[in-house]
Amino acid sequence: MRLIKTIMAVCFAAGIVPTALHASSGVPVPPAQKWSQEGIFGTLDKAAAKRGAQVAVEVCMACHSIGLVKFDQLRQLGFTEAEVKSLAEVQGRTKADRMNGALDAVSAKDSFGVVPPDLSLITKARKGYEDYTYAILNGYLNESEMELVNKVMADGNISDQEALELQSALLMDTHDKGHVKAILERLIGGASFNKYFPGNFLAMPQPLNNGQVSYTDGTENSLKQLSHDVVTFLSWAAEPTVAERKSLGFWVLGYLFILTVLLYAVKRRIWASAH
Structure with missing residues (x-):
């Protein structure tokens, strides 16, 4: 019984915990692509x-x-x-x-x-x-997404509609507008932003x-x-x-x-x- 509990604990730590951490990190899961080499018959x-x-x-x-x-x-x-x-x-x-x-x-x-x-x-x-x-x-970010960033930063305020548009463009939670504005300022300053990093x-x-x-x-x-x-x-x-x-x-x-x-x-x- 003790051995079984130990194995279950290891499985939980190795599998479930990292998944939860990844889910809570706010980083979107990369979309699945087709790779010819995948699988045993690939x-x-x-x-x-x-x-x-x-x-x-x-x-x-x-x-x-x-x-x-x-x-x-x-x-x-x-x-x-x-x-x-x-x-x-x-x-x-x-x-x-x-x-x-x-x-x-x-x-x-x-x-x-x-x-x-x-x-x-x-x-x-x-x-x-x-x-x-x-x-x-x-x-x-592509050209249209950068245009959205520039438009939002033109007046320095983020409306609710712009927050929704940014959420779609940046693939991130935009409820904290202060945090989002700080990110946009870094973007305007030339920092390299990546949705999946x-x-x-x-x-x-x-x-x-x-x-x-x-x-x-x-x-x-x-x-x-x-x-x-x-x-x-x-x-x-x-x-x-x-x-x-x-x-x-x-x-x-x-x-x-x-x-x-x-x-x-x-x-x-x-x-x-x-x-």
Whole structure:
């Protein structure tokens, strides 16, 4: 009984408490997206991951590193030797180098006040996984939302109607108008606001915009598409061997099934005379 109570207490602490804390934090839950690699039967969309690698090298690696992956591993996504070499040269590196960003830790801290996190495991290290990373990339205010902020701040007062509009735009509780006004003042001052980031303000300005990266395969380069592709790539970067592990898992399950059938047949054979 004591063991059962202990297990229940651990489960409660590990599962229910974090959920409650997240719910009470006021941070909206990232909308669920479709990812081809999800689930036991999921397979990586290599075309999307390949495009995402281009986005990562041309945009993300200006500040961030993906240090657990080497440029040469990009061949697994369908890049040719020449393409891998070209991508590495964008960051002044060779194909044998790890995908470390252009900024070292000291320079990054001097520029941003913090060292940008390594993105190798970012899709696994945050609650929400790929959905969270995608939401962050799309969680900055667009032009119409900034126009609303400027309109509200023009007279310095927040009406009830404007509070409702801000609640929809910022995805946050706007009942405390003093708190909301303080947030808007930071926004007007140039701070980077993100709807899905805990605390809403982060050091990173919006990294991706519509049309920022040109795809050679003709795929549209909207913000949502760029975000989806780079998150697909980062999901692969976190687990480059996941396809092999899934394949091995199916073989193991098949082996165990056959072994179970054989053991059952042997059992029936051995005990046949006893029944």
